[in-house]
Amino acid sequence: MAANQTRWGERPREPVLADGHPGSRGRSPHHSEILLPIRDYNLAATLDSGQVFRWQRVDYAWQGVIGKHLVQLTQTDQGIHAQTAAPVDDWNFLRHFLQTDIDLAAILKTFPDDEPMRAAIASCRGLRLLRQDPWECLASFILSSTKQIVQIRQIVALLCERFGQPLTPSLSPSDGERVAEGRVRGALYYSFPSPQYLAAAVSEAELRACKMGFRAPSLLHAARQIAEGRLDLEKICSMDYAAARAELMTLRGVGGKIADCVLLFGYGFDTAFPVDVWIERALQELYFPRRRAREQRLRRFAATHFGPHAGYAQQYLFHYMRTKRG
């Protein structure tokens, strides 16, 4: 029956664990799963919208790492189905990451009722903002400057592969074989390396070998500032937006745009409005089509026009610009 089609156009399917065995055959008793019954959530667009850089689509599912958890997510018409390779007794880490408790409809109502926003919303219904680990978010976006998203993924994958902790002990035996065969690629099976480890055990040359170029010293500097306690990422959440932004911008290689990404994706400062080349182009083309607007003009317009959840609106504009016309 036609009920087999989800509203996002993905075929519902028996979730498959990372070892590739469908159903219960070979399923370890250590595996855990849960169904989050949420409807207006576009999982594919959300995981592929340039917020996070190491989630991979595997058939109709998405595999990624949240902290130490290796997670597989599948969207069905029932909601989001999650499976982990290791036992889980508290799923709040997942609800927190996916932000399943926020009221998306209420946020959309605060967006300006103009033609560009209507088009952006229509182009990606159910797009969400995730809530990432602040350090992973900060490090990832330090590596993001003047890089295409596909390349950011490559760099982050190399970083995790070489300096993260392998999560394979919690996987089934067949995954060990896949690792040995080199079929498991990317950072999928590694934790994100901590600032303490990077500061203590990794050189700038080793980071440059991850193809991050001139961003290497910035990443190392950030790791050291945090490891030495000169910058406290946990203190950021108790600061107001301006202070938090200024604090992050004390780091080398972290300007307004990257700071806003971290505040928005890692802390939930919804007024943060990252302006990259895509957003600058969007504002210019959609809101100032005739005359050329200066950077400062665009920034002030954005700060007043998009409301209390401007960062959320920004993500819709970003995804809209990136996906329209090829």
Add this chain to the structure above:
DNA sequence: GTCCAGGACCTAG
């Protein structure tokens, strides 16, 4: 080969 990428930073005007 050329242009550009979820930029930041420095210098000149």
Add this chain to the structure above:
DNA sequence: CTAGGTCATGGA
């Protein structure tokens, strides 16, 4: 304040 150059690297 704005404009331009520089920093690596690789996709399109």
